[in-house]
Amino acid sequence: MPDSTPSSNDREPLSPLGYPARLVGPGETLGSVSSKIGDIVLKGQHPRGWWVGFGIAFLLLMVFLFSITYLFYKGTGIWGINMPVAWGFAIINFVWWIGIGHAGPFISALLLLVFQKWRNSINRFTEAMTLFAVSCAGMFPILHLGRPWVAYWIIPYPNTMGLWPQFRSPLVWDVFAVSTYFTVSVLFWYVGLIPDLATLRDRSTARWKQIVFGLGALGWRGSAVHWQRYKMTYLLLAGLAAPLVLSVHSVVSFDFSVALTPGWHSTIFPPFFVAGAIYSGFAMVLNIIIPVRKIYGLQAYITDRTLNNMAVVMLTVGLIVFYGYASEAFFAWFSGDVYERYMMYNRLAGPYAWSYYALMFCNVVVPQALWSRRVRTTPVLLFAVAFFVNIGMWLERFVIVVVSLQREFLPSRWGMYYPTFWDYATFAGTLGLFFTLLFLFIRFLPMISMTEMRELVAEGVSEPVRGPQLPPVFAELAKR
Numbered sequence: 001m002p003d004s005t006p007s008s009n010d011r012e013p014l015s016p017l018g019y020p021a022r023l024v025g026p027g028e029t030l031g032s033v034s035s036k037i038g039d040i041v042l043k044g045q046h047p048r049g050w051w052v053g054f055g056i057a058f059l060l061l062m063v064f065l066f067s068i069t070y071l072f073y074k075g076t077g078i079w080g081i082n083m084p085v086a087w088g089f090a091i092i093n094f095v096w097w098i099g100i101g102h103a104g105p106f107i108s109a110l111l112l113l114v115f116q117k118w119r120n121s122i123n124r125f126t127e128a129m130t131l132f133a134v135s136c137a138g139m140f141p142i143l144h145l146g147r148p149w150v151a152y153w154i155i156p157y158p159n160t161m162g163l164w165p166q167f168r169s170p171l172v173w174d175v176f177a178v179s180t181y182f183t184v185s186v187l188f189w190y191v192g193l194i195p196d197l198a199t200l201r202d203r204s205t206a207r208w209k210q211i212v213f214g215l216g217a218l219g220w221r222g223s224a225v226h227w228q229r230y231k232m233t234y235l236l237l238a239g240l241a242a243p244l245v246l247s248v249h250s251v252v253s254f255d256f257s258v259a260l261t262p263g264w265h266s267t268i269f270p271p272f273f274v275a276g277a278i279y280s281g282f283a284m285v286l287n288i289i290i291p292v293r294k295i296y297g298l299q300a301y302i303t304d305r306t307l308n309n310m311a312v313v314m315l316t317v318g319l320i321v322f323y324g325y326a327s328e329a330f331f332a333w334f335s336g337d338v339y340e341r342y343m344m345y346n347r348l349a350g351p352y353a354w355s356y357y358a359l360m361f362c363n364v365v366v367p368q369a370l371w372s373r374r375v376r377t378t379p380v381l382l383f384a385v386a387f388f389v390n391i392g393m394w395l396e397r398f399v400i401v402v403v404s405l406q407r408e409f410l411p412s413r414w415g416m417y418y419p420t421f422w423d424y425a426t427f428a429g430t431l432g433l434f435f436t437l438l439f440l441f442i443r444f445l446p447m448i449s450m451t452e453m454r455e456l457v458a459e460g461v462s463e464p465v466r467g468p469q470l471p472p473v474f475a476e477l478a479k480r
C-alpha cells in the first residue's frame with residue numbers, strides 16, 4: 001500500500017501555538033476514506049509486517065496455552081510465589097493489563113463528551129485494544145485462585161449449597177468492576193461499528209461477506225431515524241463508559257489500600273492508579289498505532305496533530321504520576337511511622353532497589369522529553385518514550401506488589417521473590433494473546449472509524465486548523 005507521508009514541500013502546517021494543525025491529510029474525500037480504510041479489510045492484501053507480527057504473536061499464544069496447561073496439571077507451585085510474597089507476576093500483570101485497557105474509554109468516551117475530534121482516527125483502535133487487554137487481565141485472578149475450575153463461586157447466584165461470595169473481599173469487587181467494564185466496552189465498541197459494517201456490506205463483492213457484514217450491521221440503511229438512534233445510543237453508552245475510567249482502577253487499587261501492609265495502606269492510591277492506568281494506556285496505544293500508521297500508510301488519517309495531542313495527554317498524566325511518587329515519599333517521612341519509613345528505605349536501598357530506580361527513570365526522567373514539540377511530532381522518538389513508559393509502569397506494579405510484601409512488620413516474615421520460567425512464559429503468552437487478537441482485528445474489521453473520519457472530511461477539517469485564537473501580543477510570542 002503506498003506510503004502517504006507528506007513530502008518536504010507539503011509539511012504539516014502549525015497552529016499559532018506551535019503544534020501540528022491538521023486532523024485529516026490534504027486531498028481526502030468521502031470516497032477515499034471508505035476506499036483506503038475499507039479495502040484493508042475487503043481485499044485482505046496485508047503487508048509482510050502483518051504476517052511476521054501475527055506469526056510471532058501466534059507462537060507466543062501457543063506458549064501461553066502450554067504454560068496454563070502445565071499450571072492446571074501441577075498447580076501454582078510452579079510459579080515463584082512463596083511466603084511472604086504470595087502475590088507475584090499474576091497480580092502484577094493483572095493490574096498492568098487493566099491499566100492498558102484504560103486508554104480506550106478515555107479516548108472514546110471522555111473525549112467524545114468534550115467534543116475532541118482528534119480522537120476520531122484512533123478511537124476504534126483503542127476500543128478494541130481495551131477489550132483485548134481486559135481479556136488478558138481477567139485471566140490472572142482466575143489462574144491465581146489455585147482452583148480455577150470453581151471460579152464461578154465468586155459470582156453471586158442462587159445455589160442449593162447456600163454459598164454466597166464474601167462481599168468484603170477485594171477479589172469480589174474486582175469481578176464486579178472488571179465484568180461491568182468489559183460489558184460496557186463491548187457494547188460501546190459494537191455500536192460504533194454498525195455504520196462501518198454497513199459500509200463494508202455495501203462495498204463487498206463476495207456474497208458471503210455481504211451476509212456476514214449485513215448480519216453485523218443489523219439492517220442499517222443510513223436513514224435519518226437510524227442516525228438519530230445511533231447518535232443517542234452512542235452518547236448514552238459514552239456517558240456510562242466515562243465514569244468507568246475513574247471507578248474501575250480505583251476499585252483495583254482497593255485490593256492494596258484496604259490492607260495494612262506498609263506501602264499499600266494509602267488513601268492516594270485510587271487517583272494514583274487511575275492516572276497510572278491512563279499513562280500506560282496511552283503509551284501502549286502509541287506503541288501500536290505508530291508502526292501500524294507507517295506500515296499501512298495511514299498518515300493522512302493518524303496525523304501528527306493526533307500524535308502530538310496524545311503525547312500532551314501522556315505528559316500531563318505522567319506529571320500526576322510523579323506527584324504520586326513524591327507524595328508517597330513525603331507521607332512516609334512526615335508520618336513518623338517507623339514501618340512506613342522503612343518501606344521507603346527498602347525501596348531506595350533494599351535488594352530490589354534497582355527496580356525502583358528503573359521505574360523512576362522510565363516514568364519520570366524519560367517522559368520529560370515530551371516537553372519538546374520535536375519529540376512529540378517525531379514518530380520514532382515518541383515511540384521510544386512510550387516504550388519506556390510501558391516498561392516503567394510494569395516495574396511500578398512490581399515495586400508495589402513484591403517490594404511491599406517482601407519485607408513486612410516482622411523479620412521472620414521477610415523473604416525474597418524469584419520469578420520462574422513459568423512466570424515469564426505466562427506473561428509472554430498473554431502478550432501473544434493480546435497481539436494475536438489485535439492482528440485479527442486489523443484483518444477482519446476496520447481499524448479506523450470510517451463514519452467519524454468522513455464527518456471530519458465533510459466538516460472541512462482536512463484543511464489546516466488555526467487552533468485557539470490568541471491576543472496579538474501572545475500570538476507574536478508564540479510564533480517566535
